[in-house]
Amino acid sequence: MEDKILEQLRYPIGKFSGPSVISEDDIVKWTDALEALPARLEKLVTGLSPAQLETPFRPGGWTVRQLVHHISDSHHNSYIRFKWALTEDTPVIKAYDEKAWSSLFDANIAPIGMSLDHLKAVHAKLVYLLRGLSPEQMEREFIHPENNERTSLKENIGRYAWHGNHHFAHIENLLKREGWV
Template sequence: MENLDDLRYPIGHFECPENISQTHISDWIETLETLPKRLENLVQHFSVEHLETPYRPGGWTVRQVVHHIADSHHHSYTRFKWALTEEQPLIKAYEEKDWSNLFDARTAPIQLSLDHIKALHAKLVYLLKGLSPENMKSFYIHPEGKVKVTVAENIGKYAWHSNHHYAHIKNLAKRMGW
């Protein structure tokens, strides 16, 4: 059995470069652009049993992970908009574990979230590709620790988040021989 920390963080924790380059931004946007198709290709043939399998002991099921990605990235899109349109906005955090235990996250067809992710990422990528270097410096304030998060950093966080949860599902499928 793999180490629990390796199962929880299969690609490690997000580490933001001290100096975010245009190459970082472009690579991260490409990750956001390709996630919907990569994710759908990965899970489209999963059975109900596969969808109800946790990616690690005590972890979310595949179904919950897919719905979590949609919920989390929906929040992120709003955070980008706040950072770009308001002066030092203090965002609202949400209880992701509680959201993932709601009825819809536990039972809804994953196609609902796959469709949402596809549309959301199309809008998000369109927005991000049109931003100026000055826009990249805009920021929001996260309530936990009152940390400033720039638009550029948030692009990296959500590219990492995309790959993080994709790896949860992909690694589970590999371990299970699906």
């Protein structure tokens, strides 16, 4: 039973699983989710105390502060991956060690406002870019070096809409469990 509870804490909205055929409606829905994430996240975490920001979302998990910084870092990297795929022929993207990044001092002590502001800027640029892509550009791909898997840009839109909602749910569920909302 503990494994099931831990799995629910780790993946509160389930693991990413995109549809076998990605429709234009899927892309619009995911892009809208990306556009809304910065404001939703800011509303969720604004006013949390320093102690609340230092609370892990699950046993052995990142703190709320680390999650906010991670979302910003991850979505920054994703934006760059979109640009690479649009300007290079099926590039092998640069992976990064998200656990190591989250252990750096800035992820552990920096004010979350910096990452919230960064996320607003990155998402404004990303959404503007995505809404201007042609269907042919949506089919462009990159390769992730950890598994040599090809990912289309339209799939990556879904993956990052899921990613933002995944971590948002981590924080939201913690706040509810602790009675902070």
